[in-house]
Amino acid sequence: MAQHPHYFIGLTVSEDARKELHTMEQRHSQTLLFKKWVHPQDYHITLAFLGGSSDSQIEKVKQEVREYVKDIPPFSLALKGVGTFGKKDEPRIFWAGVTEPKELHTLQRQVVHACETLDFTFDNKPFRPHITLSRKWKGEGSYQKHVEESQIEKDLTSSSWKVTNCVLFRTHLDRTPKYEIIATFPFGNVEEE
Numbered sequence: 001m002a003q004h005p006h007y008f009i010g011l012t013v014s015e016d017a018r019k020e021l022h023t024m025e026q027r028h029s030q031t032l033l034f035k036k037w038v039h040p041q042d043y044h045i046t047l048a049f050l051g052g053s054s055d056s057q058i059e060k061v062k063q064e065v066r067e068y069v070k071d072i073p074p075f076s077l078a079l080k081g082v083g084t085f086g087k088k089d090e091p092r093i094f095w096a097g098v099t100e101p102k103e104l105h106t107l108q109r110q111v112v113h114a115c116e117t118l119d120f121t122f123d124n125k126p127f128r129p130h131i132t133l134s135r136k137w138k139g140e141g142s143y144q145k146h147v148e149e150s151q152i153e154k155d156l157t158s159s160s161w162k163v164t165n166c167v168l169f170r171t172h173l174d175r176t177p178k179y180e181i182i183a184t185f186p187f188g189n190v191e192e193e
Contacts, residue, residue: 004052006171007182009065009111011045013131014161017079018043021096024156025133033139034094041177043131045077045098047111047166050120060118062168062183068114069166072187075103079158083130089142095130096156104129107166107187163187 013021022040029037050061077098084091098104108127116122137143168183 004054007050007053007058007061008046008169008171009048009050009061009115009166009185010169011047011077011163011166012181013043013045017158017161020079020156020158021131021133024096031139032094032134032143033137034134035136035138037134038132039177042179043133044169044179045129045131047108048115048120048122050115057118058168058182061115061120062185064114064118065111065166065168066183066185068110069107069185069187072107072110073103074162074164074187075101076160076162077101077104078160079131079156081156082133084143086137088144090137091143092136093132094134094137095132098129098131099160100129104163111166 018040021043025037025040050057053061079096080099081097082095083097084094086092105127108129112122165184165186167181167185169179170182172178172180
């Protein structure tokens with residue numbers, strides 16, 4: 001039996017922020033040695049990971065999420081710092097953070113709630129908004145030492161961008177970039193593009 005494609009709901013990143021992150025990666029990828037760097041077109045902030053889902057489930061998700069987010073007001077985000085997930089000296093994920101307005105957290109709760117009404121289940125980990133930049137530390141010695149020496153955080157000076165919708169992404173493991181936008185869900189007082 002064929003596996004269902006994987007989907008998630010998230011936010012896109014502005015072109016300016018994408019360029020800034022990619023420039024930072026190019027400047028530091030020789031000293032911050034990770035196994036895989038994310039393609040710039042794949043930068044995003046995940047709100048809810050849906051996993052393998054059938055076409056009929058995804059059609060219901062589109063209807064529910066559109067309804068649940070329509071009253072969220074547009075808000076602004078900006079890049080803010082870097083961090084990791086996993087072991088301090090051998091992280092599995094290197095990420096850029098973003099500012100965290102209350103609307104972002106409200107949006108994430110609404111998206112999760114919409115999907116829970118359709119019997120999707122989520123872990124209870126706190127929402128940590130971030131943009132994954134690379135995976136699996138492979139450098140010699142401690143990541144901490146390398147990141148301190150690189151002074152990478154000084155490279156993040158992003159101006160803010162306006163968030164007016166969230167999107168449904170489909171994952172294509174055999175492509176680069178690997179995330180495809182399937183549907184867009186506009187917020188309150190925003191016309192669909």
